[in-house]
Amino acid sequence: MREIAISKSKEENLVLRLEGGRRLHNHDTVRHLSITNSSEDRETDVGELKTTVDMSRIRSLTVFGEWRPFFISDKMRLLRVLDLEDTEGVRNHHIKQIGELLHLRYLSLRGCMHIAYLPDSLGNLRQLETLDVKDTFILRLPKTITNLRKLKYLRASIDLNVNEGITEKLPELMRNRLCIFTAALLLLCLACTTSSIGMLDDEINTRDVCTLGCCSFLPSIAMLLDGNGVVAPRGLRRLTALHTLGVVDISWESSVLQDLKKLTQLRKLEVTGVNKKNSKKFLSALAALSCLESLSLISKGKPGLWGCLDAEEKFSPPKDLKSLKLHGNLIELPKWIGKLNNLVKLKLSETGLKDHDAAIQVLGKLRNLTILCLPHKSFHSLEGGELNFSEGSFKSLVVLELDFSGSKCVKFQQGAFHNLELLELSGYIEEVETKFSGLEFLPRIKEVQLHGYFYDVYEQAARRLKEDLLAQLSENPKKPILKTSGYF
The missing domain is CATH 3.80.10.10 (Ribonuclease Inhibitor)
Structure with a gap:
């Protein structure tokens, strides 16, 4: 063709x-x-x-x-x-x-x-x-x-990871804005000098090096911006035709939140920089976006999204929201997520949820949820605990991505995941050997993918896991296939 x-x-x-x-x-x-x-x-x-x-x-x-x-x-x-x-x-x-x-x-x-x-x-x-x-x-x-x-x-979007990448490698006494800014300025001057005397690639001149440093690296350090997001100017509300916007850092320019309220045609929004200071204004702006279908919130570092998405009982999220991605320390699932009856896709990345049973119970009731991604660090620490998917939950789910690292047992009870077709399992195989049960009860499962990493000393545990999965899948009437990758 x-x-x-x-x-x-x-x-x-x-x-x-x-x-x-x-x-x-x-x-x-x-x-x-x-x-x-x-x-x-x-x-x-x-x-x-x-x-x-x-x-x-x-x-x-x-x-x-x-x-x-x-x-x-x-x-x-x-x-x-x-x-x-x-x-x-x-x-x-x-x-x-x-x-x-x-x-x-x-x-x-x-x-x-x-x-x-x-x-x-x-x-x-x-x-x-x-x-x-x-x-x-x-x-x-x-x-x-x-x-x-x-x-x-x-x-x-830009992914400088200034706070995480630079500050963690510096001595503790130098971990402040002034010291980092001074060190970066010295490095920039050295790079410009190096390029001017011909030690860098011919395609890179002093002007390019200085522009890159003065327009990106140094401002990002001076403002301590969160990774990924860019700063938007005032007056964004004038772009009334805008239906896709991302990734904007809302922590630096407070007027952006007022502008967001006026962008009533937005269908997709990606923001970073949500914190406890601006969280109420952000949720107020979010409630005004009645046409929003996709929302992505990114907040790296230890504070993350903790306590930033707690809303009052009267808060009403966009009713047509179909896709939600939360990246950052969350600790507890916001109550309003249970109101997202039209949600189709949900991804929780590095959210560190402590009460995983409560979270799974809430998510299992979302009647239109089709894709659920729970990658590494979605849960705080399983510490040999269990992940239990109860009967009647996740009725519409078709794809489940699950990191099982640290869990002792993952149970799929009979009557759960009535429409599940693809199960993607990933994790680090260590001292805690994860046991799976109930795969034979998944009525429409077509494929299971196993992506794992382990040291040589855990090779036997990895082999037992693979054999156990194959045994359960062989008892399933649909005869689903098992695909492996990673160290398997």
């Missing part, structure tokens, strides 16, 4: 694929240009490109591999799509004039790790509908982004 699509696009002069090492032929009327360029291939020549392609007719540009500055021409005034996802070598100065592409509707810089900021000229793109700068080093969105009234999809 791929070859047929390429052939038809060539016949219709719809898409032109330029691959390094291949000579170009005249394509005057091409609308969509796709460039694949690598250091191993013969590089596309600037003169050859301009003479064979009428750049003024290009409406869409996609680049794979390595970036070359001449890929964007001043003649591309009617460009609507610019996709540079995972393109290597894109620098801040390459997108400085991005605001001149007034007809741009789609812009993706996802995975461009050398991009540390967006220029103010971004505000000129009044037709822009999609902006994806996820997995870059952009820490703060420009103020002019509030001019993009047609923007529907905004994704941005």
